[in-house]
Amino acid sequence: MSSRSSRQRDVVLDVVRSTMEHPTAEWVYRQARRHLPHISLGTVYRNLKRLADDGLVREVHTAGHPARFDGNTGRHYHIRCLGCGRVNDLPVSVDVQLEEEARQATNYHVLGHSVEIQGLCPVCQGDRSSNRNNSHLMTKEAQEA
DSSP states (O other): OOHHHHHHHHHHHHHHHSSOOOHHHHHHHHHHHHOTTTTTTTHHHHHHHHHHHHHHSEOOOOOSSOOOOEEEEEEEOEEEEEETTEEEEEOOHHHHHHHHHHHHHOOOOOOOOOOOEEOOHHHHHHHHHTTTTOOOOOOOHHHOO
16 A cells, blocks of 8 residues: 555544544545645545445435544444534433344344434524524535535
């Protein structure tokens, strides 16, 4: 493996681990370019995939939204804002009893589970109350387009 590939991977990993915001690949790309101006979006995607495959970051999928990446690879839940798409760690204990109940109910070999709680973050709650005429809230990505 070349030192360039290793440097690019290290920068991408550092960017993901530098934030608690669960960034998209595009956000990671913009931040990585501050350190490596010639890095491509494709390189960022490839490195994020490899880091996830290697268990160094966690890829978080939410319906209808771009994948996000989490530097916290320990078992934990997430909460997602339906207004802006923000994803945060949910500071509650993981319910391992749920896995045992699922195993008993289905005879599956249960490998784990994920939980995503949905709601409106404090910022979007403020946006909603200040503008009651909005029929829906747009994601930040849509607003920037």
